[in-house]
Amino acid sequence: MLELRHRGSCPGPxxxxxxxxxxxxxxxxxxxxxxxxDKETDIDDRYGDLDSxxxxxxxxxxxSSDRTPEILKKALSGLSSRWKNWWIRGxxxxxxxxxxxxxxxxxxxMLMLLVLGIQxxxxxxxxTIGYRVYHSYDLPWFRTLSWYFLLCxxxxxxxxxxxxxxxxxxxxxxxxxxxxxxxxxxxxxxxxAGFCMFxxxxxxxxxxxxxxxFAWTHVTLLITVTQSHLVIQxxxxxxxxxxxxxxxxICNDITAYLFGFFFGRTPLIKLSPKKTWEGFIxxxxxxxxxxxxxxxxxxxxxxxxxxxxxxxxxxxxVTECEPSELFQLQTYSLPxxxxxxxxxxxxxxxxxxxxxxxxxxxxxxxxxxxxFFASGFKRAFKIKDFANxxxxxxxxxxxxxxxxxxxxxxxxxxxxxxxxxNPSKVLQQLLVLQPEQQLNIYKTLKTHLIEKGILQxxxxx
Amino acid sequence: xTELRQRVAHEPDAPPEDKESESEAKVxxxxxxxxxSRAESAPLPVSADDTPExxNRALSNLSSRWKNWWVRGxxxxxxxxxxFIIIYLGPMVLMIIVMCVQxxxxxxxxTIGYNVYHSYDLPWFRTLSWYFLLCxxxxxxxxxxxxxxxxxxxxxxxxxxxxxxxxxxxxxxxxIGFCMFxxxxxxxxxxxxxxxFGWTHVTLLIVVTQSHLVIHxxxxxxxxxxxxxxxxICNDIMAYMFGFFFGRTPLIKLSPKKTWEGFIxxxxxxxxxxLLLSYVxxxxxxxxxxxxxxxxxxxFTVDCEPSDLFRxxxxxxxxxxxxxxxxxxxxxxxxxxxxxxxxxxxxxxxxxxxFFASGFKRAFKIKDFANxxxxxxxxxxxxxxxxxxxxxxxxxxxxxxxxxNPSKLIQQFLxxxPDQQLHIFNxxxxxLIDKGMLTSTTEDK
Numbered sequence: 001m002l003e004l005r006h007r008g009s010c011p012g013p014x015x016x017x018x019x020x021x022x023x024x025x026x027x028x029x030x031x032x033x034x035x036x037x038d039k040e041t042d043i044d045d046r047y048g049d050l051d052s053x054x055x056x057x058x059x060x061x062x063x064s065s066d067r068t069p070e071i072l073k074k075a076l077s078g079l080s081s082r083w084k085n086w087w088i089r090g091x092x093x094x095x096x097x098x099x100x101x102x103x104x105x106x107x108x109x110m111l112m113l114l115v116l117g118i119q120x121x122x123x124x125x126x127x128t129i130g131y132r133v134y135h136s137y138d139l140p141w142f143r144t145l146s147w148y149f150l151l152c153x154x155x156x157x158x159x160x161x162x163x164x165x166x167x168x169x170x171x172x173x174x175x176x177x178x179x180x181x182x183x184x185x186x187x188x189x190x191x192x193a194g195f196c197m198f199x200x201x202x203x204x205x206x207x208x209x210x211x212x213x214f215a216w217t218h219v220t221l222l223i224t225v226t227q228s229h230l231v232i233q234x235x236x237x238x239x240x241x242x243x244x245x246x247x248x249x250i251c252n253d254i255t256a257y258l259f260g261f262f263f264g265r266t267p268l269i270k271l272s273p274k275k276t277w278e279g280f281i282x283x284x285x286x287x288x289x290x291x292x293x294x295x296x297x298x299x300x301x302x303x304x305x306x307x308x309x310x311x312x313x314x315x316x317x318v319t320e321c322e323p324s325e326l327f328q329l330q331t332y333s334l335p336x337x338x339x340x341x342x343x344x345x346x347x348x349x350x351x352x353x354x355x356x357x358x359x360x361x362x363x364x365x366x367x368x369x370x371x372f373f374a375s376g377f378k379r380a381f382k383i384k385d386f387a388n389x390x391x392x393x394x395x396x397x398x399x400x401x402x403x404x405x406x407x408x409x410x411x412x413x414x415x416x417x418x419x420x421x422n423p424s425k426v427l428q429q430l431l432v433l434q435p436e437q438q439l440n441i442y443k444t445l446k447t448h449l450i451e452k453g454i455l456q457x458x459x460x461x
Numbered sequence: 462x463t464e465l466r467q468r469v470a471h472e473p474d475a476p477p478e479d480k481e482s483e484s485e486a487k488v489x490x491x492x493x494x495x496x497x498s499r500a501e502s503a504p505l506p507v508s509a510d511d512t513p514e515x516x517n518r519a520l521s522n523l524s525s526r527w528k529n530w531w532v533r534g535x536x537x538x539x540x541x542x543x544x545f546i547i548i549y550l551g552p553m554v555l556m557i558i559v560m561c562v563q564x565x566x567x568x569x570x571x572t573i574g575y576n577v578y579h580s581y582d583l584p585w586f587r588t589l590s591w592y593f594l595l596c597x598x599x600x601x602x603x604x605x606x607x608x609x610x611x612x613x614x615x616x617x618x619x620x621x622x623x624x625x626x627x628x629x630x631x632x633x634x635x636x637i638g639f640c641m642f643x644x645x646x647x648x649x650x651x652x653x654x655x656x657x658f659g660w661t662h663v664t665l666l667i668v669v670t671q672s673h674l675v676i677h678x679x680x681x682x683x684x685x686x687x688x689x690x691x692x693x694i695c696n697d698i699m700a701y702m703f704g705f706f707f708g709r710t711p712l713i714k715l716s717p718k719k720t721w722e723g724f725i726x727x728x729x730x731x732x733x734x735x736l737l738l739s740y741v742x743x744x745x746x747x748x749x750x751x752x753x754x755x756x757x758x759x760x761f762t763v764d765c766e767p768s769d770l771f772r773x774x775x776x777x778x779x780x781x782x783x784x785x786x787x788x789x790x791x792x793x794x795x796x797x798x799x800x801x802x803x804x805x806x807x808x809x810x811x812x813x814x815x816f817f818a819s820g821f822k823r824a825f826k827i828k829d830f831a832n833x834x835x836x837x838x839x840x841x842x843x844x845x846x847x848x849x850x851x852x853x854x855x856x857x858x859x860x861x862x863x864x865x866n867p868s869k870l871i872q873q874f875l876x877x878x879p880d881q882q883l884h885i886f887n888x889x890x891x892x893l894i895d896k897g898m899l900t901s902t903t904e905d906k
């Protein structure tokens with residue numbers, strides 16, 4: 001009885017199937033109002049069915065419209081269907097990769113905008129799926145509220161990051177200072193306004209639906225928005241922390257596909273029947289090697305390695321610094337068995353390459369779980385792809401599903417093993433304290449620094 | 462279609478058969494509309510009466526309506542008395558009570574989710590839900606414990622390692638749960654499992670974060686814990702009383718029993734109550750001082766010099782009120798001004814939390830969250846208005862009362878690299894010299 005309504009095309013067995021049910025549900029009430037009240041109770045009950053039915057009851061979705069551009073179609077019209085699909089995927093893959101390179105060349109600000117754009121698109125895709133599943137076309141408040149919550153959460157997160165990195169810029173402008181000082185309060189007030197609007201918008205027969213959409217919105221925000229902000233935090237740490245993880249995941253996708261294509265025999269998991277153990281393991285080793293080499297190549301350039309800073313004098317982002325020890329060549333003695341293989345006593349590596357092994361390992365071993373999660377999600381809601389944005393590939397979410405956990409992992413990895421807390425944030429918090437507290441802290445820090453020998457007691461520079 | 466399965470419910474014979482046939486029909490994939498209509502027409506089974514026997518006997522003579530009133534009243538007084546006892550016992554016991562309330566609320570909401578989704582036969586859910594609760598609690602407690610018990614943690618070697626890599630360990634634990642979830646997806650039940658996953662996460666977001674903010678507020682000073690919670694409780698009771706005696710105009714369709722008279726009367730009564738309560742409590746150090754952990758005595762102490770907020774000050778009464786009250790100035794604690802803000806929030810926005818819970822109960826066709834408290838329902842029923850209050854108080858404190866925690870800042874500073882430390886130190890120094898707090902000559906000491 002419950003199938004998904006696709007915007008483009010939809011068979012209409014729903015009406016035919018649901019008629020017999022309406023007659024069975026005449027439980028009390030006047031006969032004149034019976035049809036309308038039944039219809040209203042139907043909506044809620046049908047969604048209740050949604051909860052408890054097993055998946056097999058829900059029919060398949062008809063294939064969505066084909067958005068491949070006309071030129072590609074003409075160029076490939078000669079080939080058979082299978083190779084045509086392969087070529088489309090290949091061309092689009094190359095297009096996306098070159099777009100990626102172009103944006104990297106254009107700098108960190110463009111990258112931030114790109115991340116923001118992707119986040120908004122992913123949010124839109126998931127919310128659209130939720131709308132379809134719950135047939136909530138006729139409750140316009142949902143869309144407004146969902147986008148409003150997206151705005152609130154983004155405002156909150158950007159305020160937290162922007163305030164840290166643009167400390168000097170912010171100190172100059174009066175209004176910005178006010179916004180920063182009471183940032184949490186303002187964000188909370190904005191969120192509260194959305195919450196109260198939600199409560200006031202509850203309509204009598206659609207409570208369950210509205211609560212589902214509310215929860216769907218919040219879980220989507222949790223997944224997409226927090227990840228994207230962690231990506232931006234990683235980016236500010238140094239573009240290499242953004243590039244190497246994302247490239248490792250993409251490389252793992254591609255090499256696992258290739259290994260599976262050529263050598264695949266043993267299925268990996270019931271969720272995704274196309275994945276194989278050969279692809280998985282082959283992808284793992286090639287990703288580690290790829291990550292190793294990419295780290296070596298990128299560590300040479302200051303552009304990738306330095307933390308992104310905002311210079312108020314030039315009003316732009318600069319990446320110029322003395323590379324930290326992580327990005328300076330060091331010689332390591334090889335363990336004995338590698339010595340025999342490579343016939344070298346020592347090797348010069350960047351310490352970052354050791355870290356890249358950890359990142360690549362995560363990308364190959366745990367990253368696919370993000371993909372399985374998305375596959376399970378698609379099967380659960382009987383959709384083939386998240387959307388139709390990219391011909392041959394599906395929606396933006398389809399491309400980014402393995403990246404979910406990667407961004408969080410990289411962020412946690414950086415804060416745990418690479419550096420401590422953000423120095424500019426510490427400074428900003430220090431400047432907000434009361435003067436007496438600042439004085440106390442100053443004295444404590446001074447004693448500490450003198451003890452450690454970082455500060456000479458006699459100097460007064 | 463979805464009736465509530467009560468664990469201890471005594472049900473008439475017909476509905477159980479309905480349920481069995483319904484679940485069988487669903488498994489077989491039949492259209493379950495017929496069994497649904499049967500279930501719809503059958504009334505919800507009456508939940509088991511948990512009222513203790515002694516109360517039942519004592520009130521057996523009264524009519525049903527007054528009996529219900531008396532049961533509610535007695536339980537209310539019992540809960541308030543319990544609250545006072547716990548305050549007397551100190552911050553440690555309060556923390557434990559907050560933790561227990563959190564676990565019980567989580568359990569109640571998850572049980573509702575199970576009932577709604579008929580997921581008794583997928584045992585992994587329970588394990589996974591409790592596991593996620595454990596992970597998130599571990600993460601939050603680690604963050605708070607590290608701040609407040611800094612010296613204790615630095616002494617013990619295993620604790621130090623745990624706190625240094627705390628985020629990484631928490632993330633790993635969460636990842637394990639995530640991977641277990643993905644591996645536990647069963648072919649015919651994907652949607653169900655995703656619903657439970659989403660349900661668990663939203664519940665964690667609501668329940669666990671609020672409870673940890675409550676504990677943060679508690680550490681700021683017990684008054685920041687007691688006054689907000691009392692204001693919400695007072696607003697509940699006062700709105701009920703005003704509504705009972707004067708209620709005429711309905712407030713919102715969601716909760717037909719609420720009235721505008723109750724709402725406005727409750728607002729004014731709560732503001733007055735907040736003023737009086739904060740006046741009384743600001744006099745005592747044990748409520749006003751931040752809770753600290755004393756290393757020597759290995760216990761919590763509340764001993765300090767009260768801050769400016771809690772010292773009596775003279776305020777000029779504005780002209781319009783001077784004629785009414787006949788005083789020129791009044792001595793108040795500055796905290797009482799803040800308490801007006803807290804009470805206002807508790808009366809105006811707090812009820813939205815209650816409407817949210819009412820909407821939730823109507824959406825899932827349940828009368829109460831659970832049966833824990835006789836006459837009142839579950840723990841969640843009592844705490845639904847408190848949801849937003851804890852977050853508001855925390856945000857209020859962080860924005861208007863105090864800035865960041867100095868000891869936490871020092872701790873963060875110590876983990877930085879030496880060149881970063883030097884840079885920050887110099888910036889702070891120039892800032893202090895600019896402000897005149899520091900002169901170059903004092904540096905020589």
